[in-house]
Amino acid sequence: MISVDEDSPRAPSRPIAVDESGFYHDERRANAAFRWLRREAPCWWHEPRGFWIVSRRDDVQSMSKNPDLWSSANAVAMPRKGEPTIAEAQQAPSIIMMDPPDHNRHRSLVSRAFTPRRVSEMEARMRELAAESIEGTPTDEPVDFVESIALPLPMRVIAEMLGVPDRDLEDFRRWSDVVVVQGGADADRDAGLDAISEVFGYFAQMLGERRRSPGDDLVTALLQAEIDGRRLDDGEILIFCMTLLVAGNETTRTLVAQGTRMLLEHPDQLALVRSGAVALPDAIEELLRLSTPIRYFFRRARREIEVHGRTIRSGDPVMMLYAAANRDETVWGDDADDLDVSRPVEPHVSLGFGQHFCLGASLARLEARILFEELLARRSRWERAGEPELVDSSFVNGIHHMPVILSA
């Protein structure tokens, strides 16, 4: 199906279907393909969909910090032949799809809300929410870890930051789940467009309310924000709200769910975390690296660029395959595919790098730390109680459901 470089000594015999969820769900096959890409074809043309794949950690970092060469404009999601991506179908660009100088101006409007200091001010509230979901989950019987533990905290935190009341959380969750997978090419596009228009309708109404009576939330802050003396228009604010809703929800849920899944599959690693032999923040970096909640983002070449002997033409889409870059043996050694919470922390690319480095990085790390701390303190035994049901998407590494038994 895919024409690999015929002259390569170890071309994989099976297609490298980075656009299909099944490819990633077969972990051994995916890891073997990633290894081949990194070693033999670090800049590889994916013929069926017409884009390049870059798979080494250093190359992903270098692209991410060079927006002058690699544009994010209309470029972060997987290209679909003959039709605009869902992102391109939106009326105003999200910051994730902007290049400097616009990007810096827009990002600075919300970045203050996400600094490590501002985020740490929310710690007490986060602990309360984490404790609530853990204590509300039955013990000594199978429960769905995703629904009960991994999902509520990130969703409620971003909802509270945006000023979304509890009664709307179910809608909030549904929209986020449908929209986030649109970064791949295998998502239900009509459902994505419907969800986007519902999100816009919801926040448009909220904008009207906040204009009449301002609150202490991000929506009010965006209404009052100015760029070079100009207020944001409604379209720009709505896109901001949607970006935060989508980016801050499913991703952290995946880190906690996939992280727990890996620890359950490796009891020796869980024991290291539980005993305190490994600092939890370091263990979380290892879980972030190997779970890679978002498997890739794209860029477009701004001019002709030579990469590892291949000529990328101006305008060509390039996939930064985080899932492969995070297993780079030249950075993490020959056992890079294995979970080792005690390995020295090296910068991974799960949260991106450079110009668009994840705005919610401090928030996500703190949420994960609090959830794991509270779980370790409140539940002495965690066991698997069945196979996890994985999200059907090439773009996100999510888990729908994961049966576990927790004991007090």
Ligand code: HEM
């Ligand atoms: C484990 C959880 C998370 C992961 C794996 C993750 C991953 C990423 C990645 C890879 C990027 C880089 C995009 C690029 O280079 O094109 C990014 C950007 C971004 N993330 Fe996160 N994210 C997480 C949590 C969050 C949270 C909690 C929020 C906010 C509430 C958030 C908000 C954003 C925003 C707004 C951007 C765009 C930044 C920009 O364009 O300057 N993320 N994220």
